[in-house]
Each structure stands twice: as C-alpha cells, then as structure tokens.
Amino acid sequence: MTEHLVWHPSLVTKTDRQLLNGHKSFVLWFTGLSGSGKSTLANEVDRQLYKLGVKSYVLDGDNIRHGLNKGLGFSQEDRIENIRRIGEVSRLFVDSGQVVLTAFISPLREDREQVRKLFEPGEFIEVFIKCPLEVCEQRDVKGLYLKARRGEIREFTGISSPYEIPLKPELIIDTALGEVAESARQVIDYLRGEGLI
Numbered sequence: 001m002t003e004h005l006v007w008h009p010s011l012v013t014k015t016d017r018q019l020l021n022g023h024k025s026f027v028l029w030f031t032g033l034s035g036s037g038k039s040t041l042a043n044e045v046d047r048q049l050y051k052l053g054v055k056s057y058v059l060d061g062d063n064i065r066h067g068l069n070k071g072l073g074f075s076q077e078d079r080i081e082n083i084r085r086i087g088e089v090s091r092l093f094v095d096s097g098q099v100v101l102t103a104f105i106s107p108l109r110e111d112r113e114q115v116r117k118l119f120e121p122g123e124f125i126e127v128f129i130k131c132p133l134e135v136c137e138q139r140d141v142k143g144l145y146l147k148a149r150r151g152e153i154r155e156f157t158g159i160s161s162p163y164e165i166p167l168k169p170e171l172i173i174d175t176a177l178g179e180v181a182e183s184a185r186q187v188i189d190y191l192r193g194e195g196l197i
C-alpha cells in the first residue's frame with residue numbers, strides 16, 4: 001500500500017525545533033491499570049512542565065477514544081491498533097520538538113515495545129504506574145470495576161483481560177503509597193536527573 005509513496009523530508013529538523021523550544025523532546029509513556037493514576041499523574045506533570053516553560057501535551061485514553069480512535073473497542077485487536085496509532089501520534093509530537101505524555105492502559109508488553117522502536121534511544125520513557133488491582137478496584141473512580149465484576153463490561157483489564165507488567169520500565173511510580181504531588185515530583189526529578197528538562 002505504501003508502494004507509490006515517497007517520504008518528503010522536512011527542511012526544519014527535530015534538533016532545530018528542540019533548540020527553538022529550549023528543551024529536548026520525548027514521550028513519557030504512562031502504563032498501568034484503570035484507576036492506577038495515569039491520567040491524574042500525567043496531567044499534574046504536564047502542569048508542572050508548563051510552569052517550567054516546557055512545551056508538553058497529554059494524550060489520554062478516554063479523550064482520544066472520543067475522537068481520533070472513535071470506533072475502536074477493547075478487543076485485543078482494537079487495543080493493538082489503539083496503541084499503534086498513539087505511538088505514531090507520539091512520534092509526530094516528538095518530531096515537532098515537544099514533550100508528549102500518554103495515559104493509556106497499553107496492557108501488552110509487545111505493543112509497548114513496538115512503540116519504543118519508533119523512537120531514538122532515550123526518547124521513549126516508559127513509566128509504570130504501579131498500583132495493586134485491589135487498590136484500583138477500591139478507588140473505582142468511574143464505577144467500571146463494579147460493572148466488570150457484575151459482568152456488565154466484557155474484557156475489562158485486570159478482571160477479564162490481561163495486563164502485562166513492564167519488565168524494564170525507565171521509571172516505576174507506586175501510586176498506592178504516595179500522594180499525587182509526591183509522585184509528580186518523582187517524575188520531574190527523573191527528567192532533571194537525565195538532563196531532559
């Protein structure tokens with residue numbers, strides 16, 4: 001299908017754009033169970049980056065599924081396509097010199113590794129939002145776990161659909177232990193430590 005397509009190179013490079021912005025561009029890929037804290041943390045880190053003058057943007061599972069990925073469900077096939085598209089969108093953000101924070105369950109290791117391959121070394125930062133299923137279920141922010149337990153939602157991650165824990169994430173944030181502010185500080189500290197901001 002790409003047989004007659006020719007890539008048109010950009011006259012402005014990614015490095016040019018990073019220099020203009022005054023910081024590196026990369027993706028913070030938050031992964032974890034529903035209710036683990038991906039959206040809350042991604043948005044808090046985004047707010048702090050904004051205050052630091054870093055050009056950042058959050059791509060959130062629930063929001064993206066209303067627009068770009070409308071029509072995709074939660075079968076294995078649809079989740080793979082969901083993550084593939086977000087990987088590609090993230091690459092565009094990074095190419096444009098910005099920082100992108102993604103908050104998708106992204107349950108499968110293989111899919112996350114495929115996304116990692118789209119990036120240069122150091123650009124893909126996998127952040128495992130670690131939180132036991134019992135805690136997520138107790139939070140039940142949207143009441144979905146109750147519905148899943150009642151059998152009203154099929155293929156629900158952690159209940160009737162798998163979640164594969166990252167084996168070598170760049171960062172692990174345990175949200176069952178600390179407050180949101182403390183978790184955000186850990187992410188910002190990591191970025192500073194790596195010289196990314």
Ligand SMILES: Nc1ncnc2c1ncn2[C@@H]1O[C@H](COP(=O)(O)OS(=O)(=O)O)[C@@H](OP(=O)(O)O)[C@H]1O
Nearest residue numbers: 034035061074079082104105106107154155156157
């Ligand atoms: N079956 C099932 N399993 C898991 N989650 C479900 C399901 N149905 C709806 N939801 C809601 O959709 C949000 C997850 O979407 P994602 O795009 O992040 O999922 S995935 O990465 O494609 O697995 C998820 O949002 P978060 O709670 O923010 O993770 C849920 O609100």
Ligand SMILES: Nc1ncnc2c1ncn2[C@@H]1O[C@H](COP(=O)(O)OP(=O)(O)O)[C@@H](O)[C@H]1O
Nearest residue numbers: 034035036037038039040041175178179180183
């Ligand atoms: N350290 C923490 N980091 C992020 N969220 C936390 C933390 N501690 C408690 N929470 C709470 O957990 C819930 C996480 O919900 P949400 O961010 O929607 O999760 P997800 O996007 O992974 O589904 C929120 O109610 C949030 O206030």
